[in-house]
Amino acid sequence: MGRVTERRRVIRIRDGAVSTRPDTLVAEEPLEIRLGGKPLAITMRTPGDDFALAAGFLVSEGVLASAGELANIVYCAGATGEGGSNSYNVVDVRLADGVPVPDITLERNVYTTSSCGLCGKASLDAVRTTARWPLDTSPDTPVRIEPATLSALPDRLRAAQRVFERTGGLHAAALFTTDGELLDIREDVGRHNAVDKIVGRALQQGQLPLSSCVLMVSGRASFELVQKAVMAGIPVLAAVSAPSSLAVDLAVETGLTLVGFLRGTSMNVYAGEHRLALSAAASTG
Template identity: 45%
Template sequence: MGRVSSRHKVVRIDLDSGVTRAIDTVAGEEPLEIRVGGETFTVTMRTPGHDVDLAHGLLRAEGLIAARDDVRSARFCSDLDSLNVLDVQVTGARSGEAVTSTRHLASLGGCGLCGTTAVEAVEAVTGARPPEVQWEAEQVASALDELRGRQQLFGATGGVHGAGLVPVGADRLTLVREDIGRHNAVDKVLGGALVLDIDTSGALLVVSSRASFEIVQKAAVSEVAVLACVSAPSSLAIEAADRLGVTLVGFARGRRMSVYTHAHRIPH
């Protein structure tokens, strides 16, 4: 296992006050190879920590698992120290689908397929549309405020994204995860919910990043009702959220936010 963070010497240059030398805490970034049934599924760069949650979230978003019981085991290959390797064994009929060397959904946002094809691919593995749960704008703002306050690694490094989950009926974030990759942070929090048997149907998901197609995909597969991000959405993210029934909120900062799809879930 790698390090969540490390300390490095740095020369700080201030054109007004001069040059100083200091020690900076920097977020860790190392590769993780995820194997399914002994076969390489993907290699992703991530901040070490909550790797089992990351694998659960990724495999759920990819359509290879749908419930915690679909995973028989998740074990690190301890004989390999040059690259973190996590082998996941899945159960039942899905085990035959897992033998692949490429990520077939999460990579669609950057591939040559058109947007419509990408959204249709997500629809094919999405079990149901999110339920019609309402979340007050105050709840969305409060969850994002809480997320910022609970991002300990970001506070130390300034170099990671965070994701937090508020299940239906809760009044605060039940889970918070951080990672150098925004997609990984979302996989970790949704995968953590799967591992802990926390219901994500109708939940509020808040993310400290822009809203990309991939993040909407992950939210939709987990039946998240409202996805709120601090920065801008992409055009494909908006199209996907509209088609998949996810309420997409962008530029959620302080007491302001822009609701791009299914605004009826946020009373206004």
């Protein structure tokens, strides 16, 4: 397995003084995901939780929805072609008997980067995969969360980021209860990979749909992250930065509660405000 961090020599300049020192960097390596032996996607990721990442990716693609649909995930031996050595950078996902294997590689080029996530999807229709668990959009939904609880999540997320403290170069995704209890956290150079690792671990543990949870991400809220939340049955997505216009459109369309610019006691609610315990006197103007 590749290491989560690596050491590199740097020249440090501070107030005109020059010195050399080792620096700790987050590792970034490619991971090829195969489905039934057939190449499906390549993503740049931080090594670790690779099986969960692959499983979570397939949840967002609508291929998997439960642990029973997954036979196994293995590293492909000899992936480097150098004397049969294993790079641990190629995984093969096998579906359980009777689970259809979609031919999604013929419809679009599936390539991901650590910065932007899935790229090359042919159209909006191609990424609007039908959700297995439509979100409850009723105003009487039992999922309710206090704004004060949301306000505490960024600090709890940062406090749990172990690798970030050593490198300063990782995104994180965390799963919380509506009372603010931390359930799981994953780190990666790609925010989309961190979410896939969260969702994939939940699938492996038979916890989908995550219908009573809040997903908190360390960066912006893209269309893809909204899609991943919806496909996992997560009703609330909160981000410390801005959402995109397409992310807001999808959140409104699916009934997801989308919160952005979550910093201190301030936040913007872009969709699904019915899940927030807001004061009756709150302005709607």
